[in-house]
Every structure is written in structure tokens, then in C-alpha cells.
Amino acid sequence: xxxxxxxxxxxxxxxxxxxxxxxxxxxxxxxxxxxxxxxxxxxxxxxxxxxxxxxxxxxxxxxxxxxxxxxxxxxxxxxxxxxxxxxxxxxxxxxxxxxxxxxxxxxxxxxxxxxxxxxxxxxxxxxxxxxxxxxxxxxxxxxxxxxxxxxxxxxxxxxxxxxxxxxxxxxxxxxxxxxxxxxxxxxxxxxxxxxxxxxxxxxxxxxxxxxxxxxxxxxxxxxxxxxxxxxxxxxxxxxxxxxxxxxxxxxxxxxxxxxxxxxxxxxxxxxxxxxxxxxxxxxxxxxxxxxxxxxxxxxxxxxxxxxxxxxxxxxxxxxxxxxxxxxxxxxxxxxxxxxxxxxxxxxxxxxxxxxxxxxxxxxxxxxxxxxxxxxxxxxxxxxxxxxxxxxxxxxxxxxxxxxxxxxxxxxxxxxxxxxxxxxxxxxxxxxxxxxxxxxxxxxxxxxxxxxxx
Ligand SMILES: Cc1cc2nc3c(=O)[nH]c(=O)nc-3n(C[C@H](O)[C@H](O)[C@H](O)COP(=O)(O)OP(=O)(O)OC[C@H]3O[C@@H](n4cnc5c(N)ncnc54)[C@H](O)[C@@H]3O)c2cc1C
Numbered sequence: 463x464x465x466x467x468x469x470x471x472x473x474x475x476x477x478x479x480x481x482x483x484x485x486x487x488x489x490x491x492x493x494x495x496x497x498x499x500x501x502x503x504x505x506x507x508x509x510x511x512x513x514x515x516x517x518x519x520x521x522x523x524x525x526x527x528x529x530x531x532x533x534x535x536x537x538x539x540x541x542x543x544x545x546x547x548x549x550x551x552x553x554x555x556x557x558x559x560x561x562x563x564x565x566x567x568x569x570x571x572x573x574x575x576x577x578x579x580x581x582x583x584x585x586x587x588x589x590x591x592x593x594x595x596x597x598x599x600x601x602x603x604x605x606x607x608x609x610x611x612x613x614x615x616x617x618x619x620x621x622x623x624x625x626x627x628x629x630x631x632x633x634x635x636x637x638x639x640x641x642x643x644x645x646x647x648x649x650x651x652x653x654x655x656x657x658x659x660x661x662x663x664x665x666x667x668x669x670x671x672x673x674x675x676x677x678x679x680x681x682x683x684x685x686x687x688x689x690x691x692x693x694x695x696x697x698x699x700x701x702x703x704x705x706x707x708x709x710x711x712x713x714x715x716x717x718x719x720x721x722x723x724x725x726x727x728x729x730x731x732x733x734x735x736x737x738x739x740x741x742x743x744x745x746x747x748x749x750x751x752x753x754x755x756x757x758x759x760x761x762x763x764x765x766x767x768x769x770x771x772x773x774x775x776x777x778x779x780x781x782x783x784x785x786x787x788x789x790x791x792x793x794x795x796x797x798x799x800x801x802x803x804x805x806x807x808x809x810x811x812x813x814x815x816x817x818x819x820x821x822x823x824x825x826x827x828x829x830x831x832x833x834x835x836x837x838x839x840x841x842x843x844x845x846x847x848x849x850x851x852x853x854x855x856x857x858x859x860x861x862x863x864x865x866x867x868x869x870x871x872x873x874x875x876x877x878x879x880x881x882x883x884x885x886x887x888x889x890x891x892x893x894x895x896x897x898x899x900x901x902x903x904x905x906x907x908x909x910x911x912x913x914x915x
Pocket of ligand 1: 469470471472473474475492493494495498499500501502514515516517518519520699700701702728729730733737758760856859860887888889890893894895896897899
């Protein structure tokens with residue numbers, strides 16, 4: 463029976479391992495740390511539930527709900543409160559609700575008349591098909607205007623990538639936006655006429671996708687997948703070396719060496735150059751160190767309800783750089799899901815750093831709490847001190863699919879072709895969201911199975 467090694471027990475590696483095992487393929491999952499989940503980590507403390515990393519899964523593809531069902535977690539799944547749909551973007555120093563309908567767009571105070579006109583003009587702007595790779599910033603200014611970039615897209619980009627819109631590549635970081643222009647000639651026409659195509663493929667647009675977590679936070683999912691793996695999962699065992707000998711891969715750790723027919727790398731891309739990889743055809747693994755992962759700190763604060771003026775009854779608020787605040791955005795965690803805060807309290811999760819202010823992320827925890835409180839005082843009318851705090855730093859958080867990212871994808875394709883049996887999957891290849899990582903884990907199973915045959 464052919465066997466597979468999986469490096470990394472984040473959501474990608476666990477998803478791949480779970481489905482390979484169900485198909486009867488012997489798997490061994492190597493995890494460098496002492497726990498599973500990778501950047502997912504939820505803790506319950508003093509009646510609050512703090513998410514260190516991701517807060518919600520967006521159900522953009524059918525594989526995501528299927529994994530929850532297959533893992534037996536339907537009864538523990540929590541959909542976000544439908545009353546918490548409002549998203550706020552900061553302008554004029556205060557959070558303004560993002561319009562949720564065309565009528566709302568024309569009456570909102572979030573955009574000036576000039577920006578509203580730019581939206582009306584968008585369907586008539588000729589698509590650009592010169593093949594030159596654009597940044598998301600260039601694309602938005604070309605199709606809408608500078609105000610949309612500065613007051614909306616900059617904030618959205620901070621919310622998804624903690625990134626810089628002038629550097630993020632349109633085709634690599636936002637392939638669906640590029641496809642709307644390529645296929646329908648316009649974003650707005652694509653939104654309207656693309657609905658039928660999306661329905662056919664089972665894909666759901668991000669703004670319409672269900673958002674969910676679990677009763678005890680996102681950690682529930684990796685824990686359940688890990689449980690199903692039993693002793694195929696090896697914790698505290700970083701892989702240090704991969705050697706291709708004839709048709710097999712030898713996986714080496716500090717205390718073991720074992721032979722497999724295929725290896726799936728599900729760790730972060732920036733760690734690939736640290737692995738000693740001896741493939742039969744040499745490849746440039748050191749190039750992956752060029753992928754920029756900016757640092758992000760997540761700061762979960764609990765407040766008494768009466769100490770916060772704003773109702774905080776939505777998804778959260780995003781903050782464009784131009785507004786001059788230090789935090790990138792805040793999720794109203796206790797509005798989204800029950801049991802995230804004790805009765806009469808709020809749980810607010812803010813993010814600091816990213817490509818916008820990388821140095822701020824590594825401030826000492828007490829300074830981070832103060833910085834976040836200062837911004838929240840001004841934006842949400844927070845009065846008292848937090849009654850709960852949890853600070854987590856990801857020194858290398860989210861890969862930036864910046865201009866030129868295609869060379870890394872080409873390199874992965876090239877290595878997979880030359881070094882038969884070595885595969886790449888996860889957040890650095892198929893999209894940075896949790897949902898993307900789950901789909902990546904599902905898809906790699908099919909490719910590995912095919913190669914084993
Ligand atoms: C702060 C933050 C907030 C986020 N918020 C959201 C959100 O709300 N919604 C959303 O959809 N997405 C969000 N994301 C993105 C999403 O969480 C990630 O893209 C996804 O979880 C990545 O999973 P992964 O398995 O690909 O990688 P990881 O979670 O990075 O897992 C990789 C694993 O590989 C292990 N590893 C590394 N090297 C080795 C080695 N040599 N040997 C063995 N093991 C190794 C690591 O220890 C780690 O456990 C967020 C990310 C961050 C950082």
C-alpha cells in the first residue's frame with residue numbers, strides 16, 4: 463500500500479490527511495509544534511472565548527460544509543448571528559455602515575457624490591486586456607476612482623491580507639475580481655450576470671457566503687480532524703530533511719527517518735528554504751524566502767457593555783490607512799457568536815501591524831493593549847479599562863500575493879513536475895482564507911491519489 467507524509471498540521475494538512483485516511487491511504491502527519499491547527503487557536507478564559515488567529519470561516523465552496531459534516535461537527539457548528547451582518551468602514555473618524563443595497567449605496571455618507579458617479583460609470587469603462595499585471599490599487603483607480611481605493615478597498619485589503627493594495631497583485635490576490643472584468647467586461651455587470659455561473663459551480667460570493675465557527679471556537683475543527691488521525695499524527699516532530707531516492711521520499715526528523723511514496727508540504731512557504739530538500743533534479747527552494755509574510759498581532763479585549771457607547775452589533779469595522787488610526791480593524795466577536803463574552807460584556811478582536819505598520823505588531827503586549835484602547839476610545843466610545851485581554855503575535859502571519867507572485871506558483875508547478883511525488887498545498891498557493899486552505903487540502907488529495915496510481 464502506497465503511503466503519504468504530510469508536513470504541517472494546520473487546517474490544510476489536516477484536511478488532506480483526513481480525506482486520504484478515509485480513502486484507505488496510510489498517512490503520517492508531522493507537526494513541528496505541540497498542538498494542531500497552525501494559526502488557528504481558540505482559548506476560553508474568564509468566560510471569554512479568544513481567537514488568536516482567524517475568527518470565522520466563510521462558506522464560499524461546497525467542500526467547506528462537507529468537511530464539517532464529514533468530521534461529525536454539524537451539531538457544534540455555529541452560524542453567525544443574522545442580525546450581525548452590518549460591516550462598518552471608518553470615515554471622518556467614525557465607523558459608517560457599509561451600504562448593503564444599491565439604494566443604500568446612493569444614500570450612504572461613506573462616499574461622496576463623485577464616488578457614486580464613478581460607480582455608475584464603471585460598466586461603461588472598457589476592460590483592459592493588455593496582459594500587464596496590475597496591483598489591486600491600479601485596478602480600482604482605473605475602474606472606479608481614487609476615493610474608492612483610499613476609503614474602501616484599502617480597508618478591505620487590510621481585513622483580508624493585512625496587506626498593501628499598491629503591492630498586492632490583482633490576478634494572484636483577487637483572481638475573482640480579475641475574472642469579472644475578463645468575462646463580463648465590468649465588475650458590476652459581472653456581479654449581476656455572473657450569479658447564474660456561480661450558482662452552477664456551487665461557488666458563493668464572499669459578501670453572500672455564510673460565516674460560521676463552532677461552539678468552542680475554530681479550534682474545534684482541527685481538534686476533531688486530529689482525533690480521527692490517531693497515532694498517524696506526530697506532534698513536536700519538525701521535518702528537517704527530505705531526500706528523493708529512486709521513486710521514494712525519505713522524511714527525516716531529529717529522531718526518525720521513514721520512507722513514503724509522496725510528500726505534501728503544508729507548512730508556510732517561508733519555511734521551505736529551511737528544509738534540506740535533496741530532489742533528483744535540483745530546484746531553487748531558497749526563492750520561497752522572498753515571499754513576504756508581514757507580522758500581525760491580534761488583541762482580544764473584553765469590556766463591560768456599559769463602557770462602550772457604540773452598539774457593536776455587526777460583523778466589525780475596517781479602517782483605511784488614510785484615517786490615521788493604528789489598528790487595521792476590529793471584529794465584534796460577541797455580536798457574531800454567542801458565548802464569546804460573559805453576559806453584559808463585549809468581546810472585541812482587533813488586529814495591529816500587517817504590511818501597513820509592521821513594526822507595531824511586535825510592541826510589548828501592554829503597549830499593544832494601550833494602543834488598541836486609544837483607537838477604540840475614539841472610534842467606539844470605549845470608556846473604561848478592559849476587563850479581559852489576550853494578545854497573540856504572528857511574526858509571519860499571512861503571505862502577500864504581491865506583484866510577480868506568479869513566479870512562485872510557476873516554481874511550485876515546476877518542482878512538482880520534476881520532483882515526482884512532492885506536492886505543495888495551503889495558504890501560500892491556493893488563497894489565504896481558511897476556506898481556501900480547506901479546498902486546497904481537498905484538491906491535493908485528488909492529485910496525490912492520481913499520482914499514486
Ligand atoms: C491573524 C490571522 C487572522 C486570520 N483571520 C482569518 C479569518 O478570520 N478567516 C479566514 O478565512 N482566514 C483567516 N486567516 C487565514 C487562515 O487562518 C490561514 O490562511 C489558514 O489557517 C492557513 O492554514 P494552513 O494549514 O495552510 O497553514 P498554517 O496554519 O500556517 O499551518 C502550517 C503548520 O505547519 C507546521 N510546520 C511548519 N514547518 C514544519 C516542519 N518543518 N515540520 C512539521 N510541521 C511544520 C506549523 O507548525 C503549522 O502548524 C487569518 C490568519 C491569521 C494569521
